[in-house]
Amino acid sequence: xxxxxxxxxxxxxxxxNSFITNIVELETNLRKAIDRNELTLHYQxxxxxxxxxxxxxxxxxxxxxxxxxxxxxxxxxxxxxDTGLIIPIxxxxxxxxxxxxxxxxxxxMEDFKVAINISPKQFQQHNLLLKIRYALEKYQIHPSFLxxxxxxxxxxxxxxxxxxxxxxxxxxxxxxxDDFGTGYSSLNYLKQxxxxxxxxDKSFVDDVLSNEKDAAxxxxxxxxxxxxxxxxxxxxxxxxxxxxFLLNANCHKAQGFLFARPLPAEEIEKKFL
Ligand code: C2E
Ligand code: CA
Ligand code: CA
Ligand code: CA
Numbered sequence: 001x002x003x004x005x006x007x008x009x010x011x012x013x014x015x016x017n018s019f020i021t022n023i024v025e026l027e028t029n030l031r032k033a034i035d036r037n038e039l040t041l042h043y044q045x046x047x048x049x050x051x052x053x054x055x056x057x058x059x060x061x062x063x064x065x066x067x068x069x070x071x072x073x074x075x076x077x078x079x080x081x082d083t084g085l086i087i088p089i090x091x092x093x094x095x096x097x098x099x100x101x102x103x104x105x106x107x108x109m110e111d112f113k114v115a116i117n118i119s120p121k122q123f124q125q126h127n128l129l130l131k132i133r134y135a136l137e138k139y140q141i142h143p144s145f146l147x148x149x150x151x152x153x154x155x156x157x158x159x160x161x162x163x164x165x166x167x168x169x170x171x172x173x174x175x176x177x178d179d180f181g182t183g184y185s186s187l188n189y190l191k192q193x194x195x196x197x198x199x200x201d202k203s204f205v206d207d208v209l210s211n212e213k214d215a216a217x218x219x220x221x222x223x224x225x226x227x228x229x230x231x232x233x234x235x236x237x238x239x240x241x242x243x244x245f246l247l248n249a250n251c252h253k254a255q256g257f258l259f260a261r262p263l264p265a266e267e268i269e270k271k272f273l
Contacts, residue, residue: 232252
């Protein structure tokens, strides 16, 4: 029994070591990712359900490393948040999205928004507002082309976040709550924060046709959002039946593989311009 325990421990320890090696390797590479031009943004259309028209695009980070290959943001964003790298990476996202907006406006694209994800950590950075204003000015774009997606995590820290969001909103940037319903915050923040859009989390949309609770939560979020004068968008829509359910439930917009996957900017232009 003792031997077995020891062997198990050794196995565990070597697993642990390679786990740590991987994390360190990932961090070392992530640190260099911006300078090596390994980051890109892909854009996923957000569709108005009633008209099937594209109204906006969510910018999603992609990282291709020469050694490690494609790494999912689900894997490197948490690491970036823990190491503080989310600040330079987040600033790169702001800059790159604004540059893309400018390019699309120049190419004649009209009436669209680009939504960027802002991590809670970025709100603790004192110059987030400045970075955004600077990028808007640099590329001479109207703030109404920009939407920011925040999570309920950003709303824990009311003193830091509310003044920044209020100023962004005053500029004309719209504010969307991502993964709505999955965080810890109370409904009170819907009152306190200047929110324009609620994004129904994919986990509710997934089983909206088969699970009565998910269906009830989804319709309730839509109703509540509308009552509060907000726009409601459902994420992770993969089939027609889900889209039909959402349209019937009066949801404004939807995003998901049914309509389009996140695509490089050139693909967006080829397909939709
Ligand atoms: P998120 O903000 O909730 O983004 C939606 C995720 O769902 C994206 O994954 C998107 O590709 C995926 N998705 C969209 N439609 C469908 C669908 O119909 N089915 C399925 N199965 N998935 C769908 P992605 O691109 O892997 O991003 C994962 C997460 O990484 C994002 O979740 C977001 O939290 C984070 N992330 C991505 N880009 C950024 C960024 O620029 N900044 C920050 N802070 N976080 C980012
Ligand atoms: Ca998002
Ligand atoms: Ca989301
Ligand atoms: Ca999500």
